[in-house]
Structure formats: structure tokens, C-alpha cells
Amino acid sequence: MNKNEDPKLGEECGVFGMYDLDGEDVASSIYYGLFALQHRGQESCGIAVSETDGPLRNVSTVKGMGLVNEVFNADNLGKMKGDIGVGHVRYSTAGASIAENTQPLVLNYIKGTLALAHNGNLTNALALRQDLEEGGAIFQTTIDSEVIAYLIARERLKAGNVETAVKEAMKKIRGAYSLVIASPRKLIGVRDPYGFRPLCIGKRDNAYFLASESCALDTVGAEFVRDVEPGEIVAITSTGITSDKSLAAPNKGRCIFEYIYFARPDSYFDGTCVHTSRLTAGRILAQDHPVEADIVVGVPESGNPAAMGYAMESGIPYGTAFIKNSYVGRTFIKPKQSSRESSVMVKLNVLREVVQGKRVVMIDDSIVRGTTSARIVKMLKDAGAKEVHVRISSPPFLYPCYFGTDVPSRDQLIAADHSVEEICRMIGADSLGYLDIQRLSELIGGDEGYCRGCFSGNYPVDPPKEDIRGEYEK
């Protein structure tokens, strides 16, 4: 890896798995599932399928750098034969964005084959990797998912079945992981003991699904069965579903940022609709940070429902100020500061007609480095807005995330060493208000079982002693 590139190893991924008990091919449904999860990762993707009644170790895999519709086509999908399989979409920062790190990982070992797709970050992957390497293991990739796959394969040699092997591996790994695994004749879904990253189960006729988000189940016409619970291992076989929840932690640590920014608004996690939680955030902002204004606008996409909530609560009309180029992915895809700056303008344009001469309330989901807000405020003012009042539907970002959301290190977080007043000046706004951290739980119906470490510095699991991001580049 190139040391000169952004020295982070963030992972924001989507996983999808399917087992058709009637023996039909699953590749095309997995493709559509990944397509619905594309917002979770745009750098690489892959699908691995096999036949449950076919020869062991006969896995058909297609992986590549790029979007789902760039990597897959009718030809390569048509050749993928198999009734069980898993898929993955991946976003990482530049350093780790190489073809070898694409998933699913397919591992051949003495008991057969494991195809594994992982969303999340481990906090002890380096130490585990070192231990395994000292014991003779050879790794092909630099992602911690391979450590998980290796541990499961090794445990499987002693365990009676793959679920037990997964459970033994879970006792060794720490951090965030939602996994979908196709072992030759079982589809396994796993959520870490705190449930940092989401995972849910779906069903369509005689086929079962596992997906990062329920919107992917809708896309393939599957009905939502339930969420996989934190700490749960589900095994889907031809005889039904088994579940083991014995490794669940006493407290949950579901990522609140999934609701604020990351997930699609039409997804449901643990009974809460993401769209509704964004509306609630907007309502709270209107209660806590009211302002006299003529129009409320959202920064697409996740700012829009929050802006609607603000408008409903305040009575100020909701409007559309930004036109988004739908063919551009998320701004963070370009990891370098200079390219991120210009990509704001590539992605968004202002409807001059709507904002000219107006006092505008502009809602975005977060301020990380401050680049985006500064750009957008300037765009609104250049288009004739009289005042721009920025409201942010999350608390200030103060700490990095070690659990699968790409939040940069503290020295790059504008809120870490600037007051709200200073940030307001730096982004050129007339006023600035953040969501109060005390009210975060209202986004998920008052449930306190979530991780807000990026805002509070208190993580449900100890963060790694040293910042692991970038370690693999040494």
C-alpha cells in the first residue's frame, strides 16, 4: 500500500447472503441486493456462490473494483451457478482500496469452503494477525476480515459444526462485525456482541436472506423476518433456522450514525424507520435551535428528512435548494481534501430561484472537517441567500470511530478544537446549532442501547491502544 495516501483503514460495507432451499440460482438476487446496498460502499464489490449438492470447494466468485453495475453483467452473473452465496460492497479509504482486499473472501480448507463477507472493524485484528502469522499463517489480504475467516477455519478443525467454530472465533475477536458466511451447506449470519453494525433476516418463498439493511430485502421482494440480534449467530439450513444468542453483551452498542447518515431512509433497524429518526432529529433541532427564517432546506440526501422535520416543527416552509447530480457517489469517495472540495460542486448545484433574498435554514447530517458546510454555505450566499442558518442533525464529531464508520482522526475533526461559535465563523454561517447529545436516544424511541463514541468518546468496547488505522501499511 502507498504510505503517502490517506493513512486510514475505514470500512463501511454492505453484506448480503442468500440460500434458496428449492435449489434455484441465487447470484442475480444477490446482485440486486448489493445494488440496494450500494450506498454502503462504492469502491469494490463481489459475489461468491456454490451448489449445496455440488462438489465441495466448487465456489464461483466474481469480484472487482467499482460499482455493482460495473463489476457485474448478464454474462458473468449468468455463469454463476449455485443456490447459496454471499455478496459484499466495500468502501475503504485510499490506502486499502486494492483488488486483493475485495470481498467475499473465499477460503478453501480441509473441511471444505467458507465464503465470508464482513461489515465492521475489529479492534484487535493486528494482535491476532501477528499471533496467527507467528503460528505459520500466510495472509493474502490486509483486511481484518481475513483474520476472522482464518480463525473460523482453524476452529472448525476442532468444532463439530461451523456454528461452533464461528462461536469460538467470536470469543477471540473484538470490535464491530456483522458477517454473512456461506459454508458449503449452511448460510450463517453473525452480529457482534454489541451489534455495532446492522444485519437482518428475510424470506421469499423457500429462500432465506441476510442483509445489512431491510431496504435490500424489499428490492428482492423478500419479506422482513427480523433483525439478527447483537451477539447472535443464526444458521440457515435445509431444515430451518437455528439461533445462538449466548455471546450477547449485557449492553447494546448499535451505531447511532447508521440512523443519522449512513443507512438508506427506507430501512428499518430494530423497529425504527431510518427516515422517521431523521425527521425526529429535525424536530429536535427546531425545538432547541429556533430561528426566524423564510425557508428550510436539506443537504441531500440525509439532510432532507431532517429539514422536513425542522419545517414541520417550526412552521417554516420546506423547500428544495439543492439539485443533486444522481450519477455522483458519496463525496467521501475521493479521500484527498482537494478532490473532496471540488466534488461538492460536482455533486450539488443551488436553485437560485428558491433561495434568492431569503433567510435560509440549511440542515445537514454532520460536520466532519468542515469542508462541505463551508462550500455549501458559500454556494447559498453566492446564489443570493440573505442569511444562512446551519443546523446539524448530529452532535459535534469529537472522536474517531474504530467500529466501522469512517470518521477521521481527532486532529482532522473541526469540532475537536473549535467552539461552535468558531465553527460558525469558519463555515461562514449566520448561526449554527447542533443536535444535543442528551437527546440522541430520542432518534431511536428513547432506547439507550447504542454507541455514540464518536460524539462522547465513550465506546462500548475499549478502542485499540494505538490507532490501528494505517498500521497495515507498515
Ligand code: AMP
Ligand atoms: P466535511 O466536509 O468533512 O465536514 O464532511 C461533512 C459531510 O460529509 C456531511 O455532508 C456528511 O453528509 C458527510 N459525511 C459525514 N460522515 C461521513 C462518512 N463517515 N462517510 C462519508 N461521508 C460522511
